Amino acid sequence: MKALFTRPRSLTSNVMIYCPGCGHGLVHRLVAEVIDELGLRERTIGVAPVGCAVLAYNYWNFDVTEAAHGRPPAVATGIKRVLPDRLVFTYQGDGDLAAIGTAEIIHAAARGEKISVIFVNNAVYGMTRGQMAPTTPLGLKTTTTPSGRDPDLHGYPIRVCELLTSLEGVCYLERVAVDSVPGILKARQAIRKTFTYQLENRGFSLVELLCSCPTNWKMTPSQAMKWIGQEMVKWFPPGVYKDVDSTNQG
C-alpha cells in the first residue's frame, strides 16, 4: 500500500494542545514539512517563544530551545553565530515579536543575522486570554480593549513587514494569509524560501503569517478563517515586501 499522507519526520507524535482551528498547529506542520523536504532535520535548531507556541519543542522532532518572552531573535543570534552552518529559526507570536521583543527583532534584522523568523500574527495575545496586541486592528474588542481598540487611547497597529523593509540586513519579507488551501500552500512556499535564503547566507528573513485564534476572537474556526481573509488583510495586506532576488517587490 502506498502512503499518501503521513506525519513529517520533523513532527513528533505528541498531540498538540492548541484550540480547535488554531493557526499554530498548521504552521508547525508546514515548518516540519519544509525541513523534511530540505533534508535539514538533523541540522536545525528552533527557538520557541513565550506564547501559545511555548511548547513547540514537544511537537518538533529536532533541537529546540525556549527563550524568554520577546528574546528569540537574540537567542537565535547567539546560536547562529556559534554554529553558522546550522538552520536556525525563531517562531514568534505578535506580542512576543512586536511588543516586548521589538528591539530584538529590529536589531537582529538590522545586523542581517542569518536567521529565519516565522512570525505568527493572530492579532491578539493568545496565551494570556486575548488581550490587545500591537497588531490588534482598530475597533477590535479584546479583553483589554472592551469597547474596541481606539487609536486615541491605544494607538495604531504595527505592521512588521512594512517596518522592516528599510533595513539593509533584510533579504526577504513576505506576509501570507493562512486562511485557505491556497494560503496554506503559499505559506509553505514562503517558509521554504526563508530557510533556503538562510542556507545561502543572504541575510535576515521573516515570514509573517496571518493566523486564526478562534478562541480569543470568539468565533468558530470557519468564521475565524473568513475573518482573516475579510478583515485582517485590510490591516495587513499580504504580499512580498522585500526579496533580494526580485525586482518586483510588492
Added chain:
Amino acid sequence: MKSLLLNGCEAAAEAAIAAGCRFYAGYPITPQNRFPEYMSFRLPQSGGVFLQAESELAAINMVFGAAAAGARALTSSSSPGISLKQEGISYLAGCELPAVIINMNRAGPGLGDVTPSQSDYFQSTRGGGHGDYRTIVLAPWSVQEIYDFTYLAFDLADRYRNPVLILSDGMVAQLLEPVHPRNGMKKLPQKKWALTGCRGRKPNSIKSLFLTPGVLETHNWKLARKYERMEKREVRWESYLCEKMELLIVSFGICARIAREAMEQARREGLRVGLFRPITLWPFPYRQLKSCLEKVSKVLVVELNLGQMLDDVKIASGGHSRIFFYGRPGGGVPTPEEILKEIKKK
C-alpha cells in the same frame, strides 16, 4: 609565561579567552567600556565571536543562545546593565545553562554614579532575577584575581550547568597591575545536552517551563541538590592573622584590600586586628567565619554600601553582640587611615 600589564577588564577578557570562551556579547557602560572594546579585537583573533548588542537584555539572551549551542559564553556590564540581565540569568539558571557574567559594580540606585561600589551584593547573592535559584559569586580584589576567578568561573559554570557571577567593581576594572596568565588551551568538556542539530541522536530541548503538576517541583528539588553541592564544595575565603586578636575586620573585594592595609597599620601600632575575606559571596563561608568570630570580642564589617554582607556576617555569628559596620554607600572609597580610625573607635 611572561606576566602582562593589564587592567581588570583586559585581564578578565584574557582569562576568558584562555579558558576557551568563544562568545561575548555586551553593551557599553562605564566603568567597564574597555571590556567590549578589548573583546572586539581579541576575541576574533582567537576564533571567537564578539557582538555589541542593542541592550543588556539582548546581550544576556545572546549569551543564552551561545551557551545553548554549547559554547563557553561571557557577558560583562556594570550595575544598571546587570539589572537588565537578571531576566536572562534567571532563565539560564532555570534552563541549567552555563555562562559567566561579570559585574563591575558602580554606585546606585538608579543611574547613581560611575565610581566603585559593592551595592550589588544583595542582587548578586540573593538571586537578582525571579525564582528560587542560586549562582556562585566570586569577588576578586586584584587584577590577578579577576583573571584567576574568570578562568575558574568557566569551569564552575560547566561543572554545575549554572551561571556564575563575578562581582567586581569599578576600581578593579580600571586598576593596572601585572598578571601571570595561564598557559595554553584547555580541553573543554563535552556537552551532550547542547543544541547542535540532532544528527545521530534524539532531539535535545532546553526549557524552564514545566506545566505538568509536580514536574517543576521535581526540577527545583534537583536544582536545590545542585546548590547544596556548590555549598559543600565551592566555598572560598581567606583569613589574615586571625589568631589571638581582639577585633576582626570582615570585608570583601577591593574594600578588603584597603582594609588589609588598615589592619597592617593597626598591628604596627600594637592593635590586635585580623581580617576575614569571603571570596565566594555565595556560597558564603558561614562556618569558616563563625569559627573566627568565636575567638574575637569585636567585629568590624567594612563595605562599599549600606551594609549588605553585614546580614551574612550576622547570620554566621549566630548573635554576636558586638558587630559594628563601616560603609561608604555613594561611590566613595575609604582610605586605610579612615578604616584605622574606625578600628580605634571600637
